[in-house]
Structure formats: C-alpha cells, structure tokens
Amino acid sequence: MPPFPDPKAIEADVSAELDRGDPRAALALLRPVAFGLAAESGGGFRALVGRLPAEVWEHDPLIAAALGHSYRSSDAPRGAAGLAYFAAAEDAAAADPATPAQTVAAVLVSHAGGLRAAGRLGQARAKLQQAQAIIDAGLDGPVPGAMEIRVRHALESGVLDLHGGRYASARGHLLTAHGLATYLGRAESVECVGALALLDFVLGDIVAAERSARESRELAAGSTLGRSGYAVPAMATLLLVDLDRGLDGAAEDEAALAEAAAHTEWEPYAALVAGTRQAMLGRAAEALALLADARRGFLEWEVAGFGRDVAELVRASQLARVGRGDEAWEILSRLRPGELHVMCPGVHLASHLLAGGDLHGAGRALAACEALGEAHAVRGLLEARLLRGAVAAGLGDHATADLNVDLAFIGMARTGSRAPLRMVPAGVLVSLAERALQREHSEEVHRLIEQTRRATDGAPSAIEPLSVRERLVLAEAQRGATVSAIAAAMYISPNTVKTHLRRVYRKLGVTTREEAIRRARTLGLHEITRDSPVPRNDDTRGT
Template structure:
C-alpha cells in the first residue's frame, strides 16, 4: 500500500478514489419512483434555514426522498454518506471536503480549493473550514447521510462548533436514524433548524397507491386506507406489503399482512432489534403486550424501575417507538414492530406471556383504565379476575360510549366459564342485556345469588349491586313500574352504604338507578317527582360518563314535557338527546327511542306530519331491535295519532286493538294508559263515534258537536280544573270560544280564542286548531287575527279562512278607537278622553274604516259587531 493510502488526512489519494466516489455520490432514485411533491415542498421550505434534520428509523425513505428531491430540482448538491470508519476527525473532514469538491462547490481562491491534506491540529482545521465554508457560493447544499454512524466525540464536537455559527452560504441537511448529539437545541430555539420526521416521511394513500400500482395491484380506496394505516405510511413496509400481496395471485388480503410475515420480521429484526442492548430487547419483548405503554405500566410488567429511561432511549433512537403527546409520558410501538415483538415473545418465552398480561391487568385496574385491565385479564385467561373487574368497575360501561368495547371483551370469555362464579354469571347477564334478552336475565341473577350464599358478607356487595341493577332492566322491559320503582329505591339505598365498590362505579350505578326511578315515576303518574328524578339522573349520568343513561333520561324528560303540553321545551330536550346519540353512533339504541318518540309527538303538535313520520320510523327501528313494554305503548299512541292526523281513522283504531291484544301481562303504567285513553277518545270522535272513557274534554267536544251546549259547558267546567297541560288548555280554550260564540257572545268568544292562540303561538302548537270541523272557528280565528296583532302571523299559518281575504290587524290604539265608535261621542270628545289630538283620532278612524272595509262610522260599527270585534 502506498504512503498516501496510509495517510488519512490526505485528500482523496489515488488508491481511495473509488471509495471517495461511492461516498460522495448522490444515491440515484429508481426510474419511475414515486413523485413525492409534499415531501419536496417541505425540503424546499427547509432551505430557508441553515440546518435541516431529517430523522427517522430504518426504511422510512429518508435517503431516497432527499435524493429524489435533489434530482427533480436539478440542484448542485454535495453528498456525503458516512459510516463507522469515518469516526476520525481528519477522515471525516477529508471526505466532507471531497464531497464539496465533487459537487463543484469549492471555487478557485477558496481556502479549501488547493488543500492537499486536512490539518491534524483541531484548531487549525477548525479555522480553515470555517473560513472556507463561509466563502462557498450562496445556497450550497451539503447532505450528510447516515449520521447515526458517527459517535466519535471529537468529530461530533467539531461539527457542533461549526453549527454554533452556521456558515451563511451553506445549507446543511443531516440525515440519520436517531437524534444526533450535536446540541441542536440552540438552533431550534433560534428558529434556525428545520426538522423532518417520520410523520412527514410517511406515505399518504395516494403516494402509497403508486408503490402498490408498480406491483400490478389495484386496491380500492378503503383497502389503501387500511394498508396505510397498518404500515403507518412506512416506505419499506409498503414495499414489503405490495410484494407480499402480489406474490400469490390475489389469494392474500391486507389483513394477512402482519409483522410476523417473513419479510417484515427479517427486516425489523435485523434493522431495529439487532442493535438493541440485551436489556432493551427484553424490555421491548415484554412490553409489546400493550398497545400503549408508560413508565409505570412498563415497570409493573418488567418488575424493574428503569422503564422511563428505556422508553426515552428507544424513542430518541427512532426505532419505531413513538411518543404520544408533547411530554414523554405515554409511548406506542409501530404496529408491525409490535407484531414482530409479539411473535418473538411467543417463540422465546411462551410461559411468561400470561403472567405479563396479569401484571398489566392489575396496573390498569389500579389506575382506573378498566377496559384495558379487562382486555389483559382475558388475554391472561384469568377468568375469575375478569368477573371481579366487571362487577366492581366495568359493568356500568354497558350504558356508556364504551359498550361495544366491553361487549367484545366479554365475548372473549369461553361460554363454559360464564357459570363458574357469581361474578362471571353477572358477565353472562350483561351479554343477555346487550342482546335484549331481558327474559333470560332473572334466571342468571338467581343462580348468581345462590352461589353467593357461602360467601362472606363483605365479598357479596359488588354482585348484589350488579344483580339489582340488572334486575331493573328486566322489570323495565316488562313494564312493571311498581317493581321498577321499588328496585331502584333498594339499589339507591344499597349504593349509599356500599364499601367495597370503587367510587366511580358507585356514581355510575347511581345514575342508572335515578334514571330508572324517574321512568317508573313518570308512568306511575307522579309527574312532579318524575321530573326531579329524571333531571337528577341525566346530570348524574353525564358526570359519571354513562351517556346512554343520560340520553334515556333526557328522552323521557322530553316525553314528560310533550305529554304535558310543553312542546318547545320537549323539542329542545329531544333534539339534544338525539344529537348526542347520533354523535356516538347510537342512533338506533334502545335508550334513544324515547327521544325519537318525543320528537314525533312534538312534530304532530306542530302539524309537521312528514317530520313526525320520520322521527317515528327512527324510534321504531331502535324499539324493534330492543323492545320495551312501556315504549311499545308509546309507539302505539304515536302511530295512532299520526294515522288519525292523516285521515286514516281505521288504521288508528287498529293500533289500539293490537295494543289490547298484545299487552304484556306484567305491565303497570297508569299514566301511559290515561294518555292512550285520551288519544283513543280523540280518534273515536274523529270517526264520528262517541268517545269512550271518562275524559271530560273529548266528551265535551262530542256534546258540542251534537248541539248539547248545556252538557258541553258542564263537561268543559270539569276540564278547566282537571287539565293542567298546555295542549289541554289550548283545546279547552278553543271549545270555550266556540261555545261562547254559539251562545251569542262574540266578544267573549274572540277573547277566549285570542288567549288560546297566544298560548299556542308561544309553543308553536297547531294541531288543536285543525281538529274542530266547525266553520265558526274560521271566523273566530279571523277575529283573533284582528284583535291579537302580536300573533297575527301565527294565526295566518293555521287553517285557511274561508271566503275572506286576509285582513290587516288593528293596532292597540285602533282597537280603542273602534270601541268609542259605538258610542255617541264625537271625535273631539274621544280625543279628550284618550288624551290625544283630534287629528290623531281622525287618522285612527280612517285606518279602522280601511281595514274593516267600511266607508263610514255606522258601517264600521256594524261590521265590527258582525265579526265579534264589538
């Protein structure tokens, strides 16, 4: 070997020329490679800063991405690929200088141009390169690739010194798998560092489609999204996936592509795991049982105390370990790496896997992440612990956003194990609850209580609480409201003295109990108490995070309100419950049915028949999938009302006949029965038959229709004391106005109807004005429109006024002047009495004549009397 070859400080001696060429040549991208405009734009923007760090693990496309960008832009880029043999300052700086020269970036006259050998003295070398780099052409780009190979303290120190004051003409791009120890924090704080990480290098679906397409594969948009999600956009992973899928004539699917596929396993084992220390590798294997991991969880699993340090080391090295959030608290492993680790763990230490899951389960349970605890307990096949977790912590999640996840976990328990302990029998009952098999629940609960007999009193409490909670669902499904109320009361008392159930679970059970107590009180016709309990249940459910219970309580509040005539408030409550349900994907859950039925009743009162039909269909869909006896009767009433409103009285009658025939034998719902009786009476009357039952309002309407004004008046008097709801008051007011008009009291009739219209306008209620078939109502509505200017627009939306053009409303002052016109007072005297000028009175008189269609005073008085205005 020549002397030159043995002198590392000399620049590119002849024997080293091939190596120099290899190390200073920009890697060529494959022809037809993926055009990554998004990445290229990021690199363009990065040139605005002196230093750019491109940092990601193996196979993320760092080198090819930067090379493709340089090739596309046609930039003169100096490129240096370093390796472990470059951990010597003279060697490193020699190759760096060679890279600049190969790129033609060192012009004549530059201190570096005629350099034969890099100085051995660090200070002289530093001064020489600082001066030379400062005189490079503006915008010179230098890429240093595989920087993670440099670990020599002297090389890193001199590079750090250079970066303290980056040469103005130079744009330095550092590519590596790990964060380099170069004290880049100063550049970062000064805004002089651009950073491109794995999330920027990850392939988007459209970019990944090009990779897949080169293998002759045509995947749907959904399949591409799944593939990108599985690989997390990892370039090498996409290449391996495309090769895997193309290799078997379409017989393989994306779900078959996992980390334990040979190509992925080999790559990640060699490129990621091979360089890990023995402790790090063991740590990765053991903690791979978790989707996400933190220091406390890692320490519990590994039974050591170095979890935080190792997690931060792994994340720092970019070996497919991702920090979740800005702070180093939680981490996760790339999905494919986790597959590889799990496969290796099962091969190397299968016996410890259940133990690892047990440790993870207990850590999660202690930290109130109960679903994760359950999942690990199932993986450990620790069935007794699964049962204990469910009864003490997890069961109330069945009425929360976590219901699907809880059901999936419970279905992982073998069926034969569900009879082993009282707690596991509760799990079986929960699965019956989810399936809507309420008739099967009591038998499970009885068997669970039988197994409890030999237990110490202190260990029975969780099962007893769950047993009572589940019994509520069986009583409610049957419509047995006295039993439901008694059970809810017992549960509330038991919760008040509970000592062995965690506080969050107590709060969840209490919210469920309050909701059920409110429903029972509602249908037992104890409306005031029901409203208080339902409000309390809704709030408690929201605080406890059991949102299905919140939706159900709010839906029943809406039913209470609309059945009490508070239509506007009912619309707000029902709309809020439906919006929450739909946002959680529970559009057709049983707990949402009440809100949909309330919304249908609201729209019926507003005579929006299409909207009512749509809400009814949504509610029926949820009801049919999970029937409940009381809800079924509500559905009967809503369907009958809608059919009657559409003029199909026969269909409406059939709903009531079916309800009597198919009524659940245990159902006890007096308030609901009374509401249905009123609905049926209204349908009977619409059919021209005498209304059944003893409700005074339908009977009064029937008597009026037959001309029996005395009986109608007597029955109406009963209504005014018996009815308290808004709709009932409106209907009573309409009938009272018709009676007054029939008795020759037009002014009183107009006043009564005006009161009813004002009340209806406040709630946007229209249906009651469409029931009477008496033409007198048209004239009364016309008078109300004149006498009640504030609700004139609302009156105009009601039934059309036959034979008359719409009349402009009289103002309050014009109404006063009209009343004076029937007297013998002159305009001057009227003006004096009202305290206004004569001209003002005359102007009001002219306006009254115009609106009434009169030409003189006597004609205006006559028209006003005929229309009931006087």
C-alpha cells in the same frame, strides 16, 4: 357532552390482558365499566366474558348483572332474555356475606331496569324499593360508587313514574339523573334525556321536547344506541312533535321506531305513535289496527300506564270517524283524568259536544279542567281555554271568549303546540281567529293567529246547534218512537214533529232518521237526559 368510554378501546385493553394470560387483570379492567359497555356493546361484552375462565367471574354479582344488562343492547335478543342473569347475580350476592352493600344495590337497580324493559313494571318498582332501603342505610366502597348507584336509581324511578303517569315525581327523578349525568353511561344518558323530552311533550311544551329529543339523538350519534330501546323516547318524541304541528312524519322514522322498540316496554308506545300518524293521515282502519296493538301491549304490563289511556282517546276519535260513535262515546265517558289532567277526557268530550252543537254540554265537560286552573298540564289547559272561547262565542259571551282565545294563542305561541287548534271545528276556529286579529297582540302571536285564519279560511260556517226541542225530538226518535208518539209525548202536532226532524237532519248533515241517529251517537247527542222536562210550547230557541 360528557366523555363516554370508547367500547372498542375497552375491549382492546381487556383482550390485551387476556392475551397476556392474566384474566384477573382483565376482570379488574372490566368491572368498573361493565354496565356501560354491556348496554352499548352487548355482544362484545358477552364475548369478553366468555373468554374469561368461569371460576374468575361466575360468582361475581356485578358481572352476572352486567350480562343481564347486555340484553338491552341493540345487538342482543331483548325482552326477558337477560332476566336469568339478574337472578343469578342476586343469588351470588346473597351467598357471600362479604358482598358490599353497594354491589347489592347496583345489582338490584340493574335488575329493575331489566324488568322494566320486559314490561314487568310492578316487579321493577319492588326492586327499586329494595335498593332504596340499602341506599338509605348508607353506601361507600369500590366501583360502582355510591353516586353512580343513586343516579341510576333516580333514572329508573323517573322512567317508571313517567310510564305510570306520575309526572311531577318523574320530572324530579329525571332532572336529578340528568344533572348528575357524569355518573351515567352513554345508554342511560340517551334514555334519560329522551324521557325528559317525552315528558315535556306530554305536558305540552313542544319547544323543550324537541330540544331535548335532539340532544338525546346527538348523545347516541356514533354508537349503536340509536337503534336500541334506549333511544325510543327521543325517537317517539320527534315523531309526535311533527304530528302535533300537523306534519306527516316520515314512514322510515316510524319503521325505525318500531324496530328500536321491539320486545321492550316501549313497544306499545311505538304502536301508539304509528296509530296516531295513520289517524292524522285519515287512514282510520290502519289507525284502529295499530291502536289495538298498542292497547294489547299496555294491557300486558303489570300496572296501568298513561299510554293506554292516550291510545284509548285516539281510538275513540277513529271509531267516531268510521260511524261507531256509541263506542267512541262509551270510551270517552269512562276514562278519568290522570295527574294534572295530562290525559284529559274532559276536553275531548267538550270537543265532541261542540262539534254536535251542544254548547252547554261542552261547557259542562270543561268544568273540571277549569276548576284545576293553572295546575292543569299546559297542553290540556290550552285546549280547554280554546274550547271555552268557542263555547262562549257561540253563547254570545264575547268578553269571556276573547280572553280565553287570546290566552290559548299566547300559550300556543310560547310552547310551539298546535294540537289545541284541532279540538275546535274549522268553521268555529276561523271566526275566532278573525275576531282575534282585531285585537292587539305581539308579533309572534299575531302571526300564529293569521296562519290559523288562512288555514281555516273557507271552512264551512260554524255549526248550528240543535235547539232544546230539536234535541228532545231526536231523543224520542232514538228510542224508536213514531212521529205520532213523539207528538203525543211532547204535546205538539205531527207536522211540527216533522218540521223539527227536517231541521235536525239539516243541522246534522243527514237525510234520514237512521243517519241522524248514527250521527247523534257519534257526536254524543244520544246522552240526552231521559227525564228532561218536555216543553209545553213551541219555543225552539236556545240550545
């Protein structure tokens, strides 16, 4: 762990110079550590500056920018409160032609952080671009040094890329900042490692995510940073890791996350995590309320972020749960996969269709994921493989099913992720696990398969898919056709229509036409092609 400056010691040294009546010496002590002290002890930093004569610091761009930075600490009003100081810092730098280039760059990078924290991501990106132009032209001179500016620029760029769903670029920037963390203050280090943890979780490496999140928490230990926005990525990651593993997560941790994220750009993420937790606990109404909060928060950003689409995916699952399946299907149908298919509606569509027994539809929904292949983010790739295994098993293609199921379990054992298991109905999963136990695996993989089999043992048998003719009868029923009209359209007798409808009700677990239509919408079965050819015989085989 790098040796971070002690805020109390810095405050004592600066106070001693002020007590001796030497404010310029106090300022000289304060300037090199201004940003680190402001982030960790915003109130203390503002108090020290308040003791300086105005003429000593009011035209100093670094001190003005650090005052803006101080509003990101845990003991200060957050949001846009500090942005006026950043504007003043830029004005002061522009007013003095002798202002060093590195000072201007430092002010711009810090301003970008303040704008990001206020949710103004587009403006933050513009400030970083201005700073990059100065960096590219060359930096040297007094503190803050050239390397510090470059590393803080990398951190800000990495977090913005993470928010925007540019994962490869985010990883490059964040790893650069992490590798040169000796040039970062404690607050920036806490956020950098936490952002890497969140990125690892999003990509599906749960083991690495948990390790980095705990490292971030250790960096914040002994300071107030654990209650600030800087700690939110790590806090969110640890809660998400628990949820991925099927654990409840602690209500007090959820409350602490909400408090730390309040009035920062991380606030919608806190609502998303809380909504996901409520969904896991089976509290659909509470989940939908929190997800609506998350969606509103993300919509306030100047640019779209990946978190909004994740919130929409979780919202779709809860809408389906409360019988609003047509809304859920509309969400799933309009979402588009982002970079690396990290936010992948295809696997959710496939899961939805598999639950309804539409094996061919589920297979088609996975096509884009499979075309991406190994370039797919790990989490989505494992989900796609397990789903493909379930689809192939349902269609009797056991060679394809066995390979994909094995690859999925091997990946889950390596990454620690358990989320893919929730994409497949329990009745299907138990049969896949029982078959997998008959094959040779490493001890770790065998243990995971056995745990899966025990957890799903006794689950209802695999879903019986609707036949082609049953799906067409259901489609006619959804359009309001009577039994006689359906019989005429399909060239079959009314009694045969009634037989098909009884089979549909049994397979969907309902007793009336209205229930069947609602259930079909929940499962996406209303998306039957309107111009599908009508079979001219009573062949009910196939799906």
